Amino acid sequence: MSSAGQSRSLLRYVARRVLLAIPLILGIIAFNFFLLQLAPGDLADVVASEQGGAAADAGYVQELRKAFGLDLPILLQLWTYLKNVATLDFGFSHRYGIAVTELITARLGGTLLLAATSLVIAVILGTVLGLLAARRPGGVIDSVVSILATLAYSAPLFWVGLMLIVFFGVYLQWLPTGGMQEVTKVPLQGLALLIDRLHHLILPATTLALFFMAIYARMTRASMIEAMSQDYIRTARAKGLRDRRIIFRHGFRNALLPLVTMIGLQAGTLLGGSVVVETVFAWPGMGRLAFEAVSNRDLNLLLSIMLLSSFVVVAVNLVVDILYAWLDPRIEVGA
Amino acid sequence: MIRMMSVLTLAAVLATSGPTSAEEKETPIRGGTLNSIVHPEPPILSPLLNTATPIVLVATKINDGLVDYALDGSIKPQLAESWDFSKDGLTLTFKLRKGVTWHDGHPFTSADVKFSIEEGLLKYSSAGKRIFQTLSKVETPDEQTVILTLSKPTPVIYRNFNAQALWLLPKHLYEGTDIRSNPWNAKPIGTGPFVFKEYVRGSHIALDRNPNYWDAGKPYLDRVVFKIIPDAAGRAAAFETGAVQFGQQHPITFADAERLKKDGRFVVDTRGYEFSPTWFWLEPNHKNQYLQHTKVRQAIAHAIDRGLLLKTVWGGYGKVADSPIPSALKPFHLGEGLQQYPFDPKRAEQLLDEAGFPRKEGGWRFKLTHDFIPYGDDYRRTGEFVRQSLRRVGIDVTLGSQDLTTWLKSVFTDYNFDLISSWGNAGADPQMGIETRFWSKARMPGTSWVVVSGYQNDELDAAVEDAQTQIEPQKRVEDYNTLQRIVQRDLPLIPLFEIDWFSVYDKRLHGLTNTPNQRADNFANVYFAPE
Numbered sequence: 001m002s003s004a005g006q007s008r009s010l011l012r013y014v015a016r017r018v019l020l021a022i023p024l025i026l027g028i029i030a031f032n033f034f035l036l037q038l039a040p041g042d043l044a045d046v047v048a049s050e051q052g053g054a055a056a057d058a059g060y061v062q063e064l065r066k067a068f069g070l071d072l073p074i075l076l077q078l079w080t081y082l083k084n085v086a087t088l089d090f091g092f093s094h095r096y097g098i099a100v101t102e103l104i105t106a107r108l109g110g111t112l113l114l115a116a117t118s119l120v121i122a123v124i125l126g127t128v129l130g131l132l133a134a135r136r137p138g139g140v141i142d143s144v145v146s147i148l149a150t151l152a153y154s155a156p157l158f159w160v161g162l163m164l165i166v167f168f169g170v171y172l173q174w175l176p177t178g179g180m181q182e183v184t185k186v187p188l189q190g191l192a193l194l195i196d197r198l199h200h201l202i203l204p205a206t207t208l209a210l211f212f213m214a215i216y217a218r219m220t221r222a223s224m225i226e227a228m229s230q231d232y233i234r235t236a237r238a239k240g241l242r243d244r245r246i247i248f249r250h251g252f253r254n255a256l257l258p259l260v261t262m263i264g265l266q267a268g269t270l271l272g273g274s275v276v277v278e279t280v281f282a283w284p285g286m287g288r289l290a291f292e293a294v295s296n297r298d299l300n301l302l303l304s305i306m307l308l309s310s311f312v313v314v315a316v317n318l319v320v321d322i323l324y325a326w327l328d329p330r331i332e333v334g335a
Numbered sequence: 336m337i338r339m340m341s342v343l344t345l346a347a348v349l350a351t352s353g354p355t356s357a358e359e360k361e362t363p364i365r366g367g368t369l370n371s372i373v374h375p376e377p378p379i380l381s382p383l384l385n386t387a388t389p390i391v392l393v394a395t396k397i398n399d400g401l402v403d404y405a406l407d408g409s410i411k412p413q414l415a416e417s418w419d420f421s422k423d424g425l426t427l428t429f430k431l432r433k434g435v436t437w438h439d440g441h442p443f444t445s446a447d448v449k450f451s452i453e454e455g456l457l458k459y460s461s462a463g464k465r466i467f468q469t470l471s472k473v474e475t476p477d478e479q480t481v482i483l484t485l486s487k488p489t490p491v492i493y494r495n496f497n498a499q500a501l502w503l504l505p506k507h508l509y510e511g512t513d514i515r516s517n518p519w520n521a522k523p524i525g526t527g528p529f530v531f532k533e534y535v536r537g538s539h540i541a542l543d544r545n546p547n548y549w550d551a552g553k554p555y556l557d558r559v560v561f562k563i564i565p566d567a568a569g570r571a572a573a574f575e576t577g578a579v580q581f582g583q584q585h586p587i588t589f590a591d592a593e594r595l596k597k598d599g600r601f602v603v604d605t606r607g608y609e610f611s612p613t614w615f616w617l618e619p620n621h622k623n624q625y626l627q628h629t630k631v632r633q634a635i636a637h638a639i640d641r642g643l644l645l646k647t648v649w650g651g652y653g654k655v656a657d658s659p660i661p662s663a664l665k666p667f668h669l670g671e672g673l674q675q676y677p678f679d680p681k682r683a684e685q686l687l688d689e690a691g692f693p694r695k696e697g698g699w700r701f702k703l704t705h706d707f708i709p710y711g712d713d714y715r716r717t718g719e720f721v722r723q724s725l726r727r728v729g730i731d732v733t734l735g736s737q738d739l740t741t742w743l744k745s746v747f748t749d750y751n752f753d754l755i756s757s758w759g760n761a762g763a764d765p766q767m768g769i770e771t772r773f774w775s776k777a778r779m780p781g782t783s784w785v786v787v788s789g790y791q792n793d794e795l796d797a798a799v800e801d802a803q804t805q806i807e808p809q810k811r812v813e814d815y816n817t818l819q820r821i822v823q824r825d826l827p828l829i830p831l832f833e834i835d836w837f838s839v840y841d842k843r844l845h846g847l848t849n850t851p852n853q854r855a856d857n858f859a860n861v862y863f864a865p866e
Contacts, residue, residue: 041740041748048461049743049783050387060461061781067515097379097520106536162568170575177572183370183539183560282564282573284537292376297740 010325014318021314026082028310029303033078036299042070043094046296068094070299081303090307091300100304103289108308110180111285113197114277115270117205122212123263129213130220131252137225145217153214157273161207161280168203176200178282204281208273212266219262223255230254256327264320268313361845363555363862369844372570372582373561376537381520383455383502386462388584388854391499393540393561395855397438398525400498401429401448401481404763406609406851410493414443414503414526414549415481424488424806429496431479435549437505438530445475450506452483459514460502466495466767469804488806491766498527499855528554528859537563548859555846555862567591574601580841583607583853587839589650589713601839605652607853608836610763612661615653616772617721618755618828621789625692625701626753632826634686635754636676639724643678645832648716652837656830659772659822660765660815663833667765667815673823683728699731703753706735709742718756747783758834759784763851765815766802773818773827774799790827 044064065071069080084091090100133145152160169177180200182188188196227233228251236246275287286305293302324331377389380397401415410418415429435443452473456463469492472484485492495501503526508519522531526549529542540561544554562579564570571591573579575598587595595601617635619626626632641655657675660668687693692700703725707718715736722732735752737745745751762768771777771784775791795818802814822828840847846860847853 039738039741041744045743045748045781045783046740047385048781049739049747050385060464092516094516095378097381097384097516098518103536110537158566165569165572170572173576177576177578178564178566178569179562179578180538181535183541183562185368185543185558278537279565280569282538282562282566282569284535284563288537288565295738295740296378 010322014322017314017318017321021311021318024314025307025310029082029085029307030078032303032306033081033299036294036297036302037074039297041297043068043297043299044070047095077299081300085304085307090304093298093301095296095298096301100300103301104286104304104308107284107286107289110283111271111274111278111287113201114204114208114274114283114285117201118208118212118274119263119270121205121209122216123259125209126213126216127220127259129217131224131247133217133221134224134228135247137221142221145221149214149217151214152210153218155210157207157211157276158280160210161204161277164203164207165280175203177203180284204277204283207280208270208277211273212270215262215266216259219259220255223258224251227251227255253327257324260320260323260327264317267316268309271309271312361864363846363860364864365555365862366557367555367863368558368560369556369581369858369861369863370560370562370579372564372573372579372586373540374564374570374582374586376563376565377540379520380523380531380534380540381502382499383451383460383463383504384515384520386460386499392583392854393542394502394523394525395498395527396529396542396559396858397523397527397531398498398503399527399857400501400503401431401496403497403857404494404610404851406849408763408851410496413497415496420493424490425485427483427485427492429481429483431481432549433479435526436547437507437526438524438545439505439508441505441507442478443503443505443526444478445481446478447503447506448481449473449475450510451502451504454509455504455514456501462767463495463500466491466500487804489804490806490811491764491803494763494767497852497855498857499852527857529556529559529857532558539563550859553859554857555860556858559858571595574839580844581838581847582840583838584836585652585713589652592650592837592839595839600842602842602844603837603839604848605835605837606848607838607850607856609663609851611836611852611854612663612761612768613758613834613836614656614659614661614761615717615756615758615831615834616656616659616828617831618757618788620750620752620754620787621827622750623703623753625690625703628690629825630686630690631692632829633676634683634690634728635725635730636826636829637679637683637686638728638730639721639831640678641832644717644720648713648720649832649834652835653832654835656832658819659828659830660769660819661761661833664761664765666812669816669819673819675823676826676829680728687728687730694729698729700729702731702733704733704735705754705756706737706742706746706752708755708757709737709739714756721756743783746787747785748781750780750787750789752787755787756831765818769815769818770799770802773822786827788827790825792821792825792827795821 044061047064048061069077081091093100093103096103129145133142136142165177168175176199180197182196233246233250236250271287274285275291277283278285278287290302290305293305373389373392375389377387377393379385380390380394382391382394399413401413403411403413405411414432414435416432417430419428431445437443456467469485469487469489470483471486474482476482505524508524509517522534528545528548530545532541532543534540542559544557548554562573564573567588570582571587574595592603596603619632621627645651645653645655654662657670658668658673662668687700694700705718705721707714718734722734725732746755759772760768772786773795774786775796777785778787779785798814798817802811805811805814838847838853843863843866845862845864849860850856
């Protein structure tokens with residue numbers, strides 16, 4: 001196929017995937033909407049209860065319910081929400097008293113920064129460790145990597161986070177124990193801002209990365225051992241190719257496929273894991289916002305967060321599919 | 336006027352109050368940033384719409400009230416310079432300070448007060464609607480005068496003129512808008528010592544010194560930053576690394592409090608909560624076939640070693656309750672002459688036998704579910720303690736764990752529970768925090784934090800209703816004595832213990848405890864002393 005033909009077919013493929021994602025995302029919204037209806041209580045109950053010990057006014061909760069539009073029939077509430085989303089109006093959070101878009105944009109950057117940094121660290125470290133381990137299965141390096149990976153995978157995220165805080169934050173006092181920025185009277189700018197953000201990012205990103213690093217290390221090791229036992233590797237060796245070329249060009253490129261699949265599959269888990277890390281490190285991300293939205297039955301907010309996270313997962317998987325074709329020309333996108 | 340104000344519970348009221356602690360006699364030092372913990376994250380910054388503690392903590396630094404309250408319970412001037420309450424308790428006149436401006440430069444006048452009461456408090460504050468229900472008229476003869484006319488004397492109202500209870504709105508920013516969704520609720524314009532600077536959601540709220548504050552020379556601090564730190568261990572670490580210098584109402588765990596106490600850099604202080612006497616109770620559902628028996632409820636009270644519970648679960652921060660009115664709520668708390676239920680499992684077993692529920696095969700008498708209030712680990716552990724105590728006397732208790740919204744719905748709307756544990760702030764006047772726990776008329780489905788037991792007693796109801804408009808202080812005290820006697824006899828709910836809240840702060844910080852209501856103090860007097 002010509003290169004123009006390839007890009008056309010890629011575009012068609014992407015368009016088809018995006019179109020297919022629309023009903024999927026709508027389905028996710030509806031599912032979450034009904035799931036939340038099944039949980040007892042609504043936002044009016046929450047807000048009324050926060051009025052404290054003297055809320056002896058029977059009509060008050062009803063009044064709130066009316067003001068929040070929660071007295072409308074359920075299907076009508078869902079329809080109104082979907083209709084608004086179609087015009088990119090994600091509604092109003094009655095708990096926070098501001099537009100949902102404003103709340104989410106304020107927090108989205110935090111989560112994306114944390115998740116992306118963790119992912120990059122995890123993939124790079126995981127792959128390198130996996131490759132090292134696969135060079136001599138059963139050897140010393142392999143054993144050390146296996147033990148480290150098992151530890152990082154099995155230790156609860158919050159515990160790892162707390163240990164890092166105690167050691168690097170409280171004991172050594174090298175790194176801040178929480179937050180995303182130094183609160184200064186004059187906002188930091190340029191290099192100072194970048195350094196400040198990185199300073200705050202190290203501990204939370206490391207905590208989240210350790211878990212995923214363990215997965216990727218084990219995955220790389222297994223696929224690499226498998227790839228290196230294939231006939232084409234033996235052929236490459238017989239041809240007298242250099243070791244490095246065999247490992248990277250022939251072995252690793254083929255071993256990458258399952259790893260890339262895993263990255264796509266783990267996108268949702270990564271967002272989930274960030275809830276814990278955001279809590280431990282007081283990181284202002286969307287995970288905590290989602291948690292609060294669930295506890296407070298903040299319908300508009302929660303639905304919009306779900307919408308966004310399902311969009312991210314769909315998008316990551318789309319990128320993964322395209323990467324397949326790049327890694328393995330036998331896989332044709334859009335074929 | 337003086338006679339009238341003695342209704343207010345504590346000592347006689349002075350027009351102004353002088354320094355009440357050694358701290359204030361030192362020369363305060365200007366400057367510095369106070370980093371404080373706020374937890375959980377405040378959704379909005381308007382105590383008119385939500386009276387949750389974190390909201391009050393932040394908002395009251397930005398906006399002053401008509402008056403404030405001193406440690407001895409007396410009224411202190413704030414935006415009102417003076418006041419006159421008529422002898423019959425029906426006309427309350429406030430004279431406002433001249434030259435006060437909102438943070439946007441607009442003058443603060445009596446029109447703002449009238450607007451805040453009529454369009455804000457009476458429409459959107461559920462507590463305000465109840466407390467100010469006898470208010471029949473608000474008049475503003477001039478820009479500095481506000482006259483409130485009541486249809487009946489309402490003693491509880493005198494405790495509700497501070498910023499926390501009567502939140503003042505800038506009329507020029509709220510008039511003609513939907514007050515509930517007004518964007519200024521998230522970035523308040525106030526008259527207080529600190530000006531709202533920024534709210535970075537999930538991270539912090541920053542306030543800067545108000546250069547035009549009416550109390551010249553104050554506040555002392557340049558900045559107050561409230562940091563949102565959701566994890567308890569993270570909060571302790573923030574203290575240790577110097578990232579925060581103040582946190583209130585149990586900001587860290589009891590174990591961490593003990594550790595920081597020994598550190599030497601921090602003070603763990605139970606002062607500043609005099610207006611928040613808090614107590615913890617078990618509330619049985621009187622529709623339950625077992626719990627409707629007084630002897631069963633008395634047996635439960637005898638079965639729990641409340642001293643041990645306090646020591647093991649609450650780090651010793653509290654005392655065993657001997658009445659439904661906390662001991663700090665003087666002069667209403669009746670210390671003696673009330674029926675008591677010391678820890679006595681044998682007596683508990685005897686009472687359960689007498690009630691007609693002997694141990695059956697397997698050793699159990701009957702089954703109960705105990706739904707503890709889902710506010711965190713301390714409450715779960717308390718539930719666990721209650722479960723173990725009751726199982727020891729043959730009551731097979733299952734612990735129910737729900738999220739808060741589910742708990743609220745099943746308890747306060749569906750009345751679907753056997754036994755709950757919960758707590759409350761008794762307030763600065765028993766009417767605010769006590770009557771709704773017992774007054775049968777307060778029980779309304781769907782209304783949180785009111786009596787749900789289903790208990791009804793005419794004598795108790797009559798005492799509560801008399802206290803609502805009783806102008807004679809001694810008679811009002813007697814009304815609440817009646818309540819205490821009946822409650823300790825019948826145990827419609829079972830008072831377990833009083834909670835002592837503590838704050839943690841950097842020992843260089845001064846001016847924090849010179850208030851009976853630390854969360855609602857405006858921090859105008861807070862400063863850092865040199866090391």
